[in-house]
Amino acid sequence: MIVIHPFAKPLQNDGVNPKNYPYWQELIALINEPIVQVGVDGEQQLVSDFRKGLSIQELKQLLAECQTWIAVDSFFQHLAWSVEKPGIVLWSVSDPNIFGHTENINLLKDRSYLAKNQFLWWDYTPYNSEAFVKPEEVVYHLTSLQNTTI
Amino acid sequence: MDKVLCSVATKGRYFTTLPLVLSAIINQTKLPDKLIIFDDNDEPQDMRNEFLYQHFFNILNAKKIDWEWLYTHKKGQHHIHQAANSMGFDWVWRVDDDAIPETNVLQKLFNAIRDDAGAIGGAILTPPLQFEQFSPTGLLANIDSEPNIQWQNFQKAKEVEHLHCSFLYRAGIHDYNLGLSRVAHREETLFSYGLYQKGYKLLVIPNAITWHLKNPQGGIRSNAKEEMFKHDEQIYRNILGFSGQTIVVLNCGLGDHIVFSRLLLEIPNPVVFGCYPEIVPCRSIAEAQALFGDLDQWNIYKKMAQWNWTDSLENAFRKLYDCHSPIR
Numbered sequence: 001m002i003v004i005h006p007f008a009k010p011l012q013n014d015g016v017n018p019k020n021y022p023y024w025q026e027l028i029a030l031i032n033e034p035i036v037q038v039g040v041d042g043e044q045q046l047v048s049d050f051r052k053g054l055s056i057q058e059l060k061q062l063l064a065e066c067q068t069w070i071a072v073d074s075f076f077q078h079l080a081w082s083v084e085k086p087g088i089v090l091w092s093v094s095d096p097n098i099f100g101h102t103e104n105i106n107l108l109k110d111r112s113y114l115a116k117n118q119f120l121w122w123d124y125t126p127y128n129s130e131a132f133v134k135p136e137e138v139v140y141h142l143t144s145l146q147n148t149t150i
Numbered sequence: 151m152d153k154v155l156c157s158v159a160t161k162g163r164y165f166t167t168l169p170l171v172l173s174a175i176i177n178q179t180k181l182p183d184k185l186i187i188f189d190d191n192d193e194p195q196d197m198r199n200e201f202l203y204q205h206f207f208n209i210l211n212a213k214k215i216d217w218e219w220l221y222t223h224k225k226g227q228h229h230i231h232q233a234a235n236s237m238g239f240d241w242v243w244r245v246d247d248d249a250i251p252e253t254n255v256l257q258k259l260f261n262a263i264r265d266d267a268g269a270i271g272g273a274i275l276t277p278p279l280q281f282e283q284f285s286p287t288g289l290l291a292n293i294d295s296e297p298n299i300q301w302q303n304f305q306k307a308k309e310v311e312h313l314h315c316s317f318l319y320r321a322g323i324h325d326y327n328l329g330l331s332r333v334a335h336r337e338e339t340l341f342s343y344g345l346y347q348k349g350y351k352l353l354v355i356p357n358a359i360t361w362h363l364k365n366p367q368g369g370i371r372s373n374a375k376e377e378m379f380k381h382d383e384q385i386y387r388n389i390l391g392f393s394g395q396t397i398v399v400l401n402c403g404l405g406d407h408i409v410f411s412r413l414l415l416e417i418p419n420p421v422v423f424g425c426y427p428e429i430v431p432c433r434s435i436a437e438a439q440a441l442f443g444d445l446d447q448w449n450i451y452k453k454m455a456q457w458n459w460t461d462s463l464e465n466a467f468r469k470l471y472d473c474h475s476p477i478r
Contacts, residue, residue, distance in 0.1 A: 009403070056428055075405035082408050098454070099405075099463055119455040 001034045002142075003062055003069040003087075005076035007043050011123045018115075018125045019073045021090045027070075027135035031142065036062065038076070068145055070138065073099055080104070088141055092131035094118060105141050107133045152241055154260065155321070156182035157234035159227045160247035161190040162368020164197065167248040170363075172206050174250045176213065180257035182243060184216040188230040194221050226332040231341070235321050236456060243318045244338075248365035249274065251316070251358075258358035259318040262307070268324075268350025269342050271317035272358025273303040288312070288354065290343055290390065299354055307355045313342040316360050322456070324348055327385065329443020333374040335382035340389060344447075347393070348472050381443075388441040392421055396471055399438050399448035400424035406450060409463050417471050 008019040021027075024046050028035060037050040038059060054062065059076070060083055063069065069087035071077050073094045080087050081101040088105045089096065093115040096106035108114075113131035115122075156175055160168050168187075175185060197203035197219065210217045222230055234242050241263070243256055251272075259270045279302075286296040288310025298314045313319075315338065324344040330337055346352050389397075398420050400407055407429040414420060414430060424432035438445055446452055453459075454466050 075403065075408060078405040078408040082412060095460075097460060097462070098466075101462075117455065119451040119459075 001036060001066045002031060003036050003038060003066045004028075004046070005038050005069065005071035005074055006046055007039055008072050008074045008122075010042075012121065013123045015123060016127045018093045018122055018127045018131075019091075020127075021072050021092075021132055022129040023132065023135045027138055030135055030139045033067070036066070038062065068142070070142065077101065077104060086145065088138060088145065090132060090138065092128070093122070093125050105145055107138060107141060109133045152260075152263065153183045153239045154241045154243055154256070154318070155234055155237060155239035156185045156243045156245060156256070157188065157231065158185070158245050158247055159188040159190060159222075159230040160368075161192075163247045163365060164191070164195065164200075166367055167250070167363055167365045169202055169206070170250050171245060171247055174253070175245065176206065176209050176215070177253050178251070178256045179254050180260055181213060181215055182256065183239070184218070185210065186218045186220055186234065186237075188220050188222045188227075188233070190222045190224055190227070190230065192224075224332070226330065226334040226337075228326040228328060228330050228334040228337040228341075231337065232326040232328060235319075235326060237321070239321050241318055242321045243316075245316050245360075246362065248363045248369065249316045249360045250363065251360045255358045255360055256318070258355060262353055262355045263318075264351075266349075266351050267320065268345035268348070268352055269313055269317050269319035270353045270355060271300055271313040271315075272355055272360060274298075274300040274315045274360050274362045275303065276301075276362045276364055288352075290339070290393065293339070303359055304354065304356050307353055310352050310354055311343060311346050312339045313352055313354070314338060315362060317342070319345065320350065323350065325447035327389075327442070327444055328446055329385060330382045331378035333378040333382060335379045336386040337382075340386055343389075347396075385441070385443045395419045395421045397442070397448070398422040398424075398471060399435070399442075399445050400426075400430065400432065400450075401435050401438075401445050401448065402450055404429065406463065410467050413464065413467050413471070416468070420471075 006024050008017045011017050028046055035047045037047045038054055039052060041052055059079060063080055063083050063085045069080055072090050077089045081103060086103050089100060091106055091108040092113060095114050095118050096108055098118055100106045109132060115125045255272055262270045284297055286299040288299040290311040299310055300314045326337060327340050342352055396417050396419055400410055404426055407424060407426045411430050422430055422432040423435055423438035424430050425435055450466055453470050459466055
């Protein structure tokens with residue numbers, strides 16, 4: 001079972017968070033595993049098993065049970081790091097050297113897409129779907145991660 | 151060589167003590183790398199039109215001292231000092247606009263710099279001298295019961311817990327508390343004690359005398375109201391109440407709390423204020439705001455921006471809370 005945490009925290013200006021991955025549907029179609037989506041009310045449901053509003057303890061339990069996970073740059077990657085469960089983080093404008101953990105697979109297309117100022121609210125950074133890696137690359141790394149964790 | 155900024159905040163003293171102060175700075179045996187005059191006057195003037203100041207500026211240029219005259223936003227001298235603190239210099243020599251350093255003061259303070267020094271002060275004397283025979287401890291706990299150690303020309307260098315008025319300090323290590331009122335009562339005590347709490351030594355050294363004239367006219371604290379002093383005194387007392395503990399304020403997101411939680415054991419005697427007690431046991435941010443007035447000095451994102459940070463968030467927390475300070 002793979003856990004996905006597809007969406008970063010909503011912006012205060014109601015815009016699209018520039019950290020949100022644009023190709024979830026395509027990525028999910030390429031994964032031949034049961035997928036559990038975690039998130040909160042108001043987020044788009046991407047798979048049939050969408051568990052909303054789980055507590056930190058419930059999320060930790062889910063992490064203990066899953067094979068691995070895929071997430072955008074959000075609290076979830078930190079939580080998984082804290083319980084030592086490696087997974088894949090899909091980056092775009094935030095810098096994995098600052099906000100990531102080397103224990104994970106950090107997929108950043110190119111550092112040229114990083115926001116110049118990493119320490120402002122993300123409301124000020126425009127959304128750019130070009131900043132993300134393609135689903136095929138994610139699946140390639142997912143397979144290699146699954147092979148190393150088996 | 152460490153770069154020194156000399157910072158002078160001024161109000162209402164264009165033609166009284168400020169010229170004496172500038173003259174003293176210009177004639178130091180060690181010159182600062184830069185002089186900034188922070189002009190907090192209600193009706194600021196262009197001093198380039200004044201004969202005396204024209205010559206000051208010409209001498210500064212002749213001596214190749216970089217200088218600026220900045221007009222401030224009338225928020226109080228703690229904001230001015232914090233601006234100087236954040237300008238990228240290694241050391242800041244803060245000089246009041248009615249405090250006249252003898253010619254050797256910066257040289258003496260600078261020569262006393264050592265790896266573990268956070269700030270160095272000399273004697274701050276007001277004629278006629280009143281405190282010639284006393285032996286203060288320089289401990290913050292005794293601040294209400296003894297004269298300030300800097301109010302005499304002591305004979306031997308001494309480590310203390312707080313400094314007063316004018317001193318040379320290591321820049322960018324500790325922030326001024328911007329939650330104080332415009333009067334900024336206790337600002338230098340809180341600031342210097344903050345350096346001490348971060349493990350740096352505060353030194354007072356002999357024979358570096360600044361004559362503090364306590365000019366009754368003007369001054370950054372003019373037009374102060376009694377309630378401002380009370381407000382600032384309360385913040386000061388609140389912070390003092392946590393002496394010996396590391397105040398941690400996590401005014402940030404869930405993920406940041408999770409990252410921080412792994413460091414908690416590295417922090418000496420922490421008392422934590424935060425937003426997610428289920429991640430890090432903590433008291434509320436509202437309580438921290440009420441106690442300390444301003445939380446910016448603990449804002450990890452502001453600190454990372456200030457440090458042009460490129461390392462990990464985890465290590466930024468370590469730097470902020472001095473987990474592995476070589477001097478601790």
